[in-house]
Amino acid sequence: MNRKATALDVAKLAGVSRSAVSLVLNGRGDGNVAKESQVRIREAAATLNYTPNAIAVSLRNRRSRIIGIVSDQVVTSPFDGNIIAGADAVARSQGFVTVVMDTELDEARDESAVATLLDRQVDGLMYVTVGLRPLHVPLNMLRVPSVLANCFDDRPEAGVPAVIPDEVRGGREAAEHLLELGHRDIAFLAGDNLTPAAPRRIQGHRDALAAAGLPVRPDRIIQVGWDIDAGFHGAMKLLDGVAEPERPTAIVCANDRLAIGVVLAANRLGLAVPGDVSIMGYDDEFRIAATMVPALTTMALPLREMGAAAMSGLLRELSDEPEEHEPEREQEDDGGRAETLVPCRLVVRESTGPAPAGRA
Amino acid sequence: MNRKATALDVAKLAGVSRSAVSLVLNGRGDGNVAKESQVRIREAAATLNYTPNAIAVSLRNRRSRIIGIVSDQVVTSPFDGNIIAGADAVARSQGFVTVVMDTELDEARDESAVATLLDRQVDGLMYVTVGLRPLHVPLNMLRVPSVLANCFDDRPEAGVPAVIPDEVRGGREAAEHLLELGHRDIAFLAGDNLTPAAPRRIQGHRDALAAAGLPVRPDRIIQVGWDIDAGFHGAMKLLDGVAEPERPTAIVCANDRLAIGVVLAANRLGLAVPGDVSIMGYDDEFRIAATMVPALTTMALPLREMGAAAMSGLLRELSDEPEEHEPEREQEDDGGRAETLVPCRLVVRESTGPAPAGRA
DNA sequence: TTGAAAGCGATACCAC
């Protein structure tokens, strides 16, 4: 066990040539190598505890069965890690492994991370971000099949397929849930527009209200921030000292931390959730939404699904063009960059309920 | 740009041999290659946009300047990502890159993750966990210099250095903060003992009370769980319907989510924080502790520092034995496995204050 | 000062 065994060691022990070893261990033995030799080779490999040196294999084959994942800060931040989990599961199921490099949001490191990965002969690349966002893909990413998860390149010529959540629909279905519960005065709390997630969710919200024939009051859409304190202050503005008929009966928050702030405010004001006011979150943040008191009704981001879909697409592309990557063949079949929308999932828990009597 | 340039291309363009290229580009040009050739080589490399094929280099050198990081679920869970950030920063500063593989808490994948990394010729290995925990290091990890971050192997023969937070001291200093504010009746809320973090923090808490000559009431140590709802119910037990003189004036939570639950309960009961009861968190969870209402006083886990310390130690070991790793030389200088304790950091915010008048 | 040649470990073609 001192130094790892090589194919040559196996060959010697089995009394055959290196080529025979290679053929047998790669499943191409039948019809090429005598059955008897095959057995001896396998035995030798087993006793020597032989595994091929992956470096040598990739050097030779110019392909590594490794998918490189570049993350803007998925690894180091608390969010969206399940995108990577979903991607990794799919990759593993097809005999690929993933390695991740995190740039900690430093765009200057994009190119070099990709270069490092490319130098290691990754077969494909995936770029993952925390939160939906547009970006310019690092140019060298185009050298191998690539995919974007939770982000997209809005320059049409980029041509890198993207997998993102269907935020508009998510916003719409959140509102529809509340509408079905009889709410007619629904506020929406979100952060800034730095991420397109905010305007898209709001858009869906508006769509739903409009479809229900309800007016969209501008003062019911509040963009305050993304954290607990923002939710708290936003809710105070909406609820504190406001007479009951003027109070919204439900508040949709663009993430679960905002919702925590809103609940905190409601508690402070002596308002029952969901008795007096229904509160929805968004994201279904792990260890947050489900354990809140009350447990948060929320719109779950399809993180694992997104990662899985992105990786599936990437591997499909990989197997389609087994030999050489042609960056020229830019246009997708549908004549543009492919953008896959994955639907969010409504999770009903305890923080939403019927509108208070008389307000429906 | 179609196919990557190789050293041979550079040599041809510069009109020299491949060896010359190698020498010059690796800084060993002076004294071996004519100054003039050196210039031509560098120019050629630049125009061809040449970077050495990392795979070939590692095959040749049997070393890659890559550190493999195995994570139990740091990547995919929301916690402790900054350990990796800290480690990566140090590695990068010394010309190493890190690649991460996450096992999603599936111990069966430990060995294979390490094997994959080893097959790629990583020069060193780091194992990182979410939350302090004991483990059995994968055996094959001993083949290269390795280090544990946020975890430890309690079998003395393992001999892998570990970097972990000083939880006992953290628990002690949390209590001391409250003691200094005049609190005399302090409760402690934690989760189960599945992670040694709980008993260690409690130990520190007891130590501090004992040192202050205060009794440690068993009913003031409550182990309920790690999530918001656990904090809520624990707090209700402590505070609901309890007459003021019998109520603890401060509650230390073993993480920030528990603290959220406690604040929620206090709000519900009409108790002011910190006016009626002071509440401390632990971890300084990103985007949670600082933005709570009120902002949480907490004991910050030194995640970045731990990652940095672990990586520094690993790289030091790597440069100490540049040639061959000898797994035999097991004993550390101090005669046992080295365990580095990194102190936690008290962060005072708004959720703690002086004990209520008459209760100090 | 320069270049030829020998590996690093594995694969695949091609004679035998």
Next chain:
DNA sequence: GTGGTATCGCTTTCAA
């Protein structure tokens, strides 16, 4: 059916 050999891209030693 089998094994020799070129090759992947680079580093390093050794002659010239």
